[in-house]
Amino acid sequence: MASTTAPIYPGSASFFSGDTPFGYYDDDPRFQCEVEEFANWAAKRLGYPILDVELQDKNFYAAYEDAVNEYGSQVATYAARDNILRLMGIDTGSLDLSTQYIPPTMRGIFKLAKEFGTEVGSGGTLTWYTGSLQVVADKQVYSLISNTTLETGSFATDQFTIRRIFHEDTPAYSNYQDALGTSLGLSNEFGFGLTAMSSDYLSMPLYEDVLRAQAVELNDQIRRSAYSFQITNNRIRIFPVPRESFNIWFNYTLDDENVEIASTGTGKVTNYSNVPYGLLAYGYINQMGKQWIKKYALAIAKEMLGYIRGKYQSLPGAGDSTSMNSSDLISAAEREMEACLSELKEILDQLSRQSQLERSSTESDMLSKHLSKVPLKIYVG
Secondary structure (H helix, E strand, C coil), X not given: CHHHCCCCCCCCCCCCCCCCCCCCCCCCHHHHHHHHHHHHHHHHHCCCCCCCCCCCHHHHHHHHHHHHHHHXXXXXXXXXXXXXXXXXXXXXXXXXXXXXXXXXXXXXXXXXXXXXXXXXXXXXXXXXXXXXXXXXXXXXXXXXXXXXXXXXXXXXXXXXXXXXXXXXXXXXXXXXXXXXXXXXXXXXXXXXXXXXXXXXXXXXXXXXXXXXXXXXXXXXXXXXXXXXXXXXXXXXEEECCCXXXXXXXXXXXXXXXXXXXXXXXXXECCCHHHCCCCCCCHHHCCHHHHHHHHHHHHHHHHHHHHHHHHCCCEXXXXXXXXXXXXXXXXXXXXXXXXXXXXXXXXXXXXXXXXXXXXXXXXXXXXXXXXXXXXXXXXXXX
């Protein structure tokens, strides 16, 4: 009866390029063949020929193309999430990562290490400049804006960060050994007499030097005025009060150089939105993937059929009206699509690098426990 109001599936499919909404895969011979097979299979799963199926072959083609796109989007999303740290900042150009293997390199870790190195003064990519502050006797507080000589110009026009100030007491080690390593008289206070470098370094372990240096520094900190400084709002206070004029040297960085910015127009990966993952090559999708695509496409076709039948709540019959099952079809289709997506996401989660490393670690532990129970060989004679 429905044939009088809606086109019925004719019983066979014949695909031509341009029959899908977007035409992403229309020129792929394998897609052309398999999308026809899907249309016939899906129609039979929906009840044809026992039941009329109010869908045409192009509806099935659209559902199949949509399913292939969804599969590719999910795979690319997980791949981008796994590799985003390695991809940040690379030139995109005409690169398409959908067919590329990205090896597990340390590039992202090194990039983070450089950023941390900049902050602690060990490597990094930010230039540390040198400046000096003229200190005069009996004056503790100075302006960093007006009392400094800088390598880059003036703090009045540049935003800056002081990284290190060379205003420190002499090393504690110099209190009991001179520059050549010869022990001074203070060495007696540490329980050993006057020694020469040739015997001191050989007879004393290194931790002895560390302990002695810590003792001297703690003594100076408690009993003597420590060399220190305090920076507040571009003003520096020097401790102890200077007794003579001298220069204090320092390292600084410019804040404008501390931010590496790459806009989306520069052809670099800056975030998830411009990671260069294109469409999957349909010919490379394996059988496991195509099986998922068929199930998801069938759910889409079922949802289409439900909406089409929903236009007619009931149709007149010979004796009574016939109710359409549109709501049941739509509900079933939504559950099936959700189940398919959950299944695929679970598989992709298990295939992530983190999951693989965790599994490898577990397998290694289990193997070690297993091997620990194997008795050692005993060699006789």
